[in-house]
Amino acid sequence: xxxxxxxxxxxxxxxxxxxxxxxxxxxxxxxxxxxxxxxxxxxxxxxxxxxxxxxxxxxxxxxxxxxxxxxxxxxxxxxxxxxxxxxxxxxxxxxxxxxxxxxxxxxxxxxxxxxxxxxxxxxxxxxxxxxxxxxxxxxxxxxxxxxxxxxxxxxxxxxxxxxxxxxxxxxxxxxxxxxxxxxxxxxxxxxxxxxxxxxxxxxxxxxxxxxxxxxxxxxxxxxxxxxxxxxxxxxxxxxxxxxxxxxxxxxxxxxxx
Numbered sequence: 001x002x003x004x005x006x007x008x009x010x011x012x013x014x015x016x017x018x019x020x021x022x023x024x025x026x027x028x029x030x031x032x033x034x035x036x037x038x039x040x041x042x043x044x045x046x047x048x049x050x051x052x053x054x055x056x057x058x059x060x061x062x063x064x065x066x067x068x069x070x071x072x073x074x075x076x077x078x079x080x081x082x083x084x085x086x087x088x089x090x091x092x093x094x095x096x097x098x099x100x101x102x103x104x105x106x107x108x109x110x111x112x113x114x115x116x117x118x119x120x121x122x123x124x125x126x127x128x129x130x131x132x133x134x135x136x137x138x139x140x141x142x143x144x145x146x147x148x149x150x151x152x153x154x155x156x157x158x159x160x161x162x163x164x165x166x167x168x169x170x171x172x173x174x175x176x177x178x179x180x181x182x183x184x185x186x187x188x189x190x191x192x193x194x195x196x197x198x199x200x201x202x203x204x205x206x207x208x209x210x211x212x213x214x215x216x217x218x219x220x221x222x223x224x225x226x227x228x229x230x231x232x233x234x235x236x237x238x239x240x241x242x243x244x245x246x247x248x249x250x251x252x253x254x255x256x257x
Contacts, residue, residue, distance in 0.1 A: 032247050038078040038097065041237040048235045049073045056080065056238070058230035059096040062153070063223060077241065097238040100228050101193055103142030104176070108187040108199050111135050129195040130216040136196050138189050143179050145233060148172025152229035154222045155212065162222035163214040166229060173209030181205030190215070192225065 038056075040049065053071040056078070061068035070081040111117045111125065113135045119125045122141070128134040150169045157163040168176055179188075180202045189199045190213055197215035217225065 033084040033245075034082045034243060035246050036080040036082065036243045037241045038080055038238045039076070039241045041239060044076065044236060046073065049076070049078060051232070052234050052236070052238065053078045055230070055232055055234050056096060059227045060093075062230045063093075063096065063227035078238065081246075094240075095224060096227060097234075097240070098228075099234045099237045100146065101191070102228065102233070103145040103191055105138040105140075105142050105189045105191050106179075106183070106186075107137065107139035108189045109137040110199070111137055126189070126191060126194055126196050128199075129192075129197050136189050136199055138191070138196075142191075143188065144168070144172055144176060146229055147232045148175060149229045149232070152226040154219070154226050157212060157214040161214065162217040162219045163212050164217070164222050164226045164229070165212045166210065166226075168209040170209075173207065176209070177205055177207040181207075192228075197225075 040052070044052070050073055053073055057068050057071050070083065072079040072081075107123060111134075113125075113127060113133050117125045117135065117137070119137050122139060123137050124140055125135050125137055128136070148168055149172065150167045152164055152166040155163050155165040184202050184204060187199045187201045190197045197213060213225075
């Protein structure tokens with residue numbers, strides 16, 4: 001059986017960035033919809049599949065607005081049920097199945113990409129998201145990756161442009177506080193999919209466990225980024241093995257509360 005219910009759809013995207021929200025919209029009452037069978041791109045344990053199902057649920061809820069838990073692990077696959085009436089945009093949905101390369105990286109040195117740049121061992125040269133001629137040399141091992149993020153949501157920065165606010169887990173807050181305290185005056189890079197979103201300089205130790213990332217986002221990019229930061233990191237990419245439309249009269253279409 002599908003584990004839970006779809007609560008509060010109809011909220012604005014990103015409104016349910018934190019888990020455990022109190023719903024304010026009516027429960028969706030339509031039944032049936034689309035059933036997708038997802039498979040891991042590598043051998044996966046049951047625990048990894050359960051974790052992946054939870055991450056995908058959190059990402060869908062964050063992107064489309066609401067708390068979503070219509071996932072089920074069956075054998076070596078994840079069954080994902082999308083109720084009818086859900087505003088599914090497949091172009092927006094498919095990136096939620098990516099493992100995603102995200103992290104806070106150190107050893108930052110700004111370089112021009114007009115010429116070939118050789119990175120030292122254990123480092124990489126990554127381009128700036130909004131400037132293909134600007135790059136950074138960074139350490140490959142992140143200080144924090146998506147596993148240190150507890151929640152994220154779309155917001156606006158002091159200029160009124162789209163940004164992403166985030167809250168770290170307890171362990172992530174401790175790691176980041178210790179790191180920033182030991183590296184005041186140094187830059188660090190926030191990296192997504194091999195691009196540097198931003199590379200701020202550390203002004204003081206950050207123990208608050210929260211922050212805002214601004215990096216010339218469009219609203220859609222900010223919404224996707226916030227969704228991808230939900231509930232940790234997928235341990236692998238997921239592929240859509242099959243998809244079928246299920247009528248509400250089908251006894252197996254238990255998509256509704």
